[in-house]
Amino acid sequence: MPDFDEWVQSRGAALLRFAYLVTRDRNRAEEAVQDALVAAYPRWSKISRTGDPEAYLRRAVINADISRWRKFFRRESPVGEPSTFDTATADHAGPYAEQDAVWTLCASLPTKQRAAVVLRYYEGLPDNEIAEILECTPGTVRSQIHRALASLRTTLSTTEEVTYR
Known part of the structure; x- marks a missing residue:
C-alpha cells in the first residue's frame, strides 16, 4: 500500500473532484x-491496511462537509428555478447552461x-x-437515491408547468 504522500499525489485530484461534486462549491x-x-494523516497506516483508503476518505470528506456547515449554522436552501432553454435559438453555450441547471437542481438536494x-x-x-x-x-442508499430523484422530478415538473403557462 502506498504511503500517505504517494496516495495523495495519485488520488488527491479524484478526491477533490468527488468533494466538488458533493459540495458544489470549490x-x-x-x-x-x-x-x-x-484527520487521516496520523492514522494512515491503519486506514491503508483496510484495503480501501479511498472509500474511507470519501466518507471523511462527506462528514467533514456536514460538520463544517453544522458548525457555522449554515443550512442548505432551495435555489431559484432553473432557466429553460429554447432549442431553436440555442447557441454553443446551451449545453453548458443546461448542465449548469442540472447541477443547480442537484445542489438543492440534502448532502x-x-x-x-x-x-x-x-x-x-x-x-x-x-x-x-x-x-x-x-436499502438506505436506494431510498436516498429514490428520494433525490423524486425531488428532482417534482422540481422539474413544477418548472415545466410554470414555463408553459
Missing part, C-alpha cells in the same frame, strides 16, 4: 478534503442524497459500495 470542497486528509446520487451516477458505484462509504445499508 472552497467547501477544498476545505472538506483538507479536513479529511488532516447525503446528493452524495448518494454522485456516487451512483458519477462514480458508477454499486449500492453496497455506496453503503460502505455512507455508513448505511444498501
Whole structure:
C-alpha cells in the first residue's frame, strides 16, 4: 500500500473532484478534503491496511462537509428555478447552461442524497459500495437515491408547468 504522500499525489485530484461534486462549491470542497486528509494523516497506516483508503476518505470528506456547515449554522436552501432553454435559438453555450441547471437542481438536494446520487451516477458505484462509504445499508442508499430523484422530478415538473403557462 502506498504511503500517505504517494496516495495523495495519485488520488488527491479524484478526491477533490468527488468533494466538488458533493459540495458544489470549490472552497467547501477544498476545505472538506483538507479536513479529511488532516484527520487521516496520523492514522494512515491503519486506514491503508483496510484495503480501501479511498472509500474511507470519501466518507471523511462527506462528514467533514456536514460538520463544517453544522458548525457555522449554515443550512442548505432551495435555489431559484432553473432557466429553460429554447432549442431553436440555442447557441454553443446551451449545453453548458443546461448542465449548469442540472447541477443547480442537484445542489438543492440534502448532502447525503446528493452524495448518494454522485456516487451512483458519477462514480458508477454499486449500492453496497455506496453503503460502505455512507455508513448505511444498501436499502438506505436506494431510498436516498429514490428520494433525490423524486425531488428532482417534482422540481422539474413544477418548472415545466410554470414555463408553459
